Amino acid sequence: MNxxxxxxxxxxxxxxxxxxxxxxxxxxxxxxxxIYSGDVYVTKLAEMTVNVDAEDS
Incomplete structure (x- = not known):
């Protein structure tokens, strides 16, 4: 949405x-x-947590 x-x-x-x-x-x-700053934050959050959890599956 960002x-x-x-x-x-x-x-x-x-x-x-x-x-x-x-x-x-x-x-x-x-x-x-x-808004851009929020987008950058959400991207970093995804790269550090969500994507790491997906790799472990």
Whole structure:
């Protein structure tokens, strides 16, 4: 689900920037970075735990 958030908020941030809506673009960019950070965390969690458990099976 995070990928949809990254794509959606990233697109909205780019569109806001193109329209010259600097405050909105900055807020949307911040949201995109927050979602991306969550995605990175979940990926690391999966690589360290879930995937390791699958290898042991």
């Amino acid at each position: 990928h949809y958030g990254i794509a959606g908020f990233g697109t909205a941030a780019s569109f806001a920037g193109t329209l010259g809506l600097k405050k909105a673009a900055k807020a949307l960019d911040k949201a995109t970075k927050g």
